[in-house]
Amino acid sequence: MTVTSVRTELYSQVQHFYAHQMQALDGGRFEDYAATFTEDGTFQHSPGAEPAVGRAGIVAELVRFHERFADDPVQRRHWFNHIALEEQADGSIRSTVYALVVTVRPGGVPVIAPSCVVHDVLEASGDGVLLRSRLVTHDQLS
Amino acid sequence: MTVTSVRTELYSQVQHFYAHQMQALDGGRFEDYAATFTEDGTFQHSPGAEPAVGRAGIVAELVRFHERFADDPVQRRHWFNHIALEEQADGSIRSTVYALVVTVRPGGVPVIAPSCVVHDVLEASGDGVLLRSRLVTHDQLS
Amino acid sequence: MTVTSVRTELYSQVQHFYAHQMQALDGGRFEDYAATFTEDGTFQHSPGAEPAVGRAGIVAELVRFHERFADDPVQRRHWFNHIALEEQADGSIRSTVYALVVTVRPGGVPVIAPSCVVHDVLEASGDGVLLRSRLVTHDQLS
Numbered sequence: 086m087t088v089t090s091v092r093t094e095l096y097s098q099v100q101h102f103y104a105h106q107m108q109a110l111d112g113g114r115f116e117d118y119a120a121t122f123t124e125d126g127t128f129q130h131s132p133g134a135e136p137a138v139g140r141a142g143i144v145a146e147l148v149r150f151h152e153r154f155a156d157d158p159v160q161r162r163h164w165f166n167h168i169a170l171e172e173q174a175d176g177s178i179r180s181t182v183y184a185l186v187v188t189v190r191p192g193g194v195p196v197i198a199p200s201c202v203v204h205d206v207l208e209a210s211g212d213g214v215l216l217r218s219r220l221v222t223h224d225q226l227s
Numbered sequence: 228m229t230v231t232s233v234r235t236e237l238y239s240q241v242q243h244f245y246a247h248q249m250q251a252l253d254g255g256r257f258e259d260y261a262a263t264f265t266e267d268g269t270f271q272h273s274p275g276a277e278p279a280v281g282r283a284g285i286v287a288e289l290v291r292f293h294e295r296f297a298d299d300p301v302q303r304r305h306w307f308n309h310i311a312l313e314e315q316a317d318g319s320i321r322s323t324v325y326a327l328v329v330t331v332r333p334g335g336v337p338v339i340a341p342s343c344v345v346h347d348v349l350e351a352s353g354d355g356v357l358l359r360s361r362l363v364t365h366d367q368l369s
Numbered sequence: 370m371t372v373t374s375v376r377t378e379l380y381s382q383v384q385h386f387y388a389h390q391m392q393a394l395d396g397g398r399f400e401d402y403a404a405t406f407t408e409d410g411t412f413q414h415s416p417g418a419e420p421a422v423g424r425a426g427i428v429a430e431l432v433r434f435h436e437r438f439a440d441d442p443v444q445r446r447h448w449f450n451h452i453a454l455e456e457q458a459d460g461s462i463r464s465t466v467y468a469l470v471v472t473v474r475p476g477g478v479p480v481i482a483p484s485c486v487v488h489d490v491l492e493a494s495g496d497g498v499l500l501r502s503r504l505v506t507h508d509q510l511s
Contacts, residue, residue, distance in 0.1 A: 093381040097235040100242075100384075104309035108323065160366045162325050162342055164308045166448045167388035181392065183446050185471065185479065187327065187342050189366035195327065195342040200446055200471050200479040224444045224473035239377040242384075246451035250465065302508045304467050304484060306450045329469065329484050331508035337469065337484040 091170045091178075095209055099168060099180060102207075102214040107163045113151075119143040123208060127218045132226070136218075162187040165203070173206075177217060180205040184221070200224040233312045233320075237351055241310060241322060244349075244356040249305045255293075261285040265350060269360045274368070278360075304329040307345070315348075319359060322347040326363070342366040375454045375462075379493055383452060383464060386491075386498040391447045397435075403427040407492060411502045416510070420502075446471040449487070457490075461501060464489040468505070484508040 109117035129136040137146035251259035271278040279288035393401035413420040421430035
């Protein structure tokens with residue numbers, strides 16, 4: 086296996102980017118989550134879904150998705166593992182990451198489902214990392 | 228979202244620090260775990276608990292907690308995810324980390340609970356990282 | 370606790386190596402997985418098993434292991450956590466890592482078992498990382 090040589094600095098930067106990004110999502114800070122995408126970034130949370138486009142579109146989709154939980158004091162935690170990066174010819178970075186969703190309700194025990202794979206395209210610059218696109222596939226639908 | 232720019236070296240160092248620290252805890256090496264705190268470090272394993280203070284105090288609290296498992300061949304593994312760092316004005320580093328506790332008994336299957344968030348304050352120097360304080364919150368108590 | 374000081378670059382490199390390696394294994398790319406070992410590398414997936422030796426031997430063992438799942442559309446995901454490295458006197462690196470196996474079938478929910486510890490010996494050079502040996506212990510057998 087040829088592991089694409091990726092700069093150490095980039096690898097740490099992407100890990101840290103994901104940590105802040107997913108804590109924003111799980112904390113209900115949808116504007117912060119959307120701001121991790123490029124201006125015209127796309128977010129598709131399952132292969133069958135219509136992608137949300139642009140930061141305002143991503144916020145709208147997240148608000149819509151969470152409406153059904155308005156009266157449900159659920160806490161979600163998106164866990165990531167095995168971040169595999171590949172630099173693309175156009176300078177972007179393909180990132181393939183395992184994900185598990187942990188769901189907890191008051192007094193309950195964690196439910197860990199679904200198991201997913203996150204397919205990201207990232208842009209990295211001196212200013213940091215931004216997400217050009219995210220598609221999430223679900224193992225139970227394979 | 229403004230992701231605090233944290234030096235690559237620090238980010239790797241903190242990840243590695245946690246790996247050794249939590250393997251020490253799960254391996255029952257409480258002195259080693261306590262030694263990852265500053266001399267006057269505090270450890271509060273749930274918001275309702277009295278914090279243990281200082282290395283000897285932390286060891287005493289861990290011994291006390293584990294007494295009930297003296298005849299129970301349980302193996303715990305504390306998993307961490309999404310280490311989000313923020314440098315503070317005083318030079319310390321705030322670290323917010325997801326945690327899941329995996330518990331296994333001989334012949335059994337893993338039980339994964341509770342889901343927690345670890346709130347650390349770290350001190351980093353040329354000599355390495357030390358923990359000034361740790362507070363663990365539990366999602367099912369939120 | 371004295372945390373062995375490991376170069377930042379090496380730590381990121383090992384994390385990234387594992388990400389690609391385990392995505393290869395879970396993707397059924399056994400040749401790619403075997404190529405992450407040295408020519409004479411050994412792979413022992415449980416303490417009671419005979420170690421597979423060399424890349425061809427590792428591929429053969431993986432093919433044999435997966436024959437029983439030929440008609441079973443199962444997706445496995447090996448999660449890793451808390452990679453703790455220790456540099457050895459001979460220049461190799463001992464790596465001790467937590468692992469959980471996530472198993473998903475179509476329409477099903479993830480089953481998370483067993484909980485393991487991966488005991489690796491790695492060789493790092495300017496060309497990258499290779500695995501000299503891997504032994505996996507299982508918590509429920511302890």
